[in-house]
Amino acid sequence: MTQHIQPRNLVILAFFAILFSVGVCVATTRHLSDPVNGVGAWDVEKHYLQELGEYAVQAYNLESHDHQHQLTFQKVITCDHLSDINHKLTIQAADHGVSHTYEAVVCDKPWIQIKKLVSFKLA
Incomplete structure (x- = not known):
């Protein structure tokens, strides 16, 4: 017997995957902010x-x-x-x-x- 994923559950899963990806991108961008005056810090x-x-x-x-x-x-x-x-x-x-x-x-x-x-x- 195979189980099928309900479309509603698939949408919820996709939403949280996108939310997680955006959070990772924001955190990475903030951590790797461009250096100012050669200091290269946050x-x-x-x-x-x-x-x-x-x-x-x-x-x-x-x-x-x-x-x-x-x-x-x-x-x-x-x-x-x-x-x-x-x-x-x-x-x-x-x-x-x-x-x-x-x-x-x-x-x-x-x-x-x-x-x-x-x-x-x-x-």
Whole structure:
């Protein structure tokens, strides 16, 4: 005795198969989002890294006390996660309109809202 699949059950099965496929495509597309500024991370992480880069430049400007050479943040080019809290950033920043590349290490402990510029130098 053979069993036949009812057309109604076939439609329900097709609906869930399509729904699953769309979910997989959306998840894959979000995970493989295109790199911005060479970072190649998710949108949330990209925003976080740009904030760290801005913080690094601002902290450098405060520590340098040289009001003649205040840097203007442009973008984070790359980031290496040295640990969960230490991030080595390659940053593009301008000095009087001239772009230069800098390396910065930032220690970030967001759970206690502490950031610290560990080092900042011309790359």
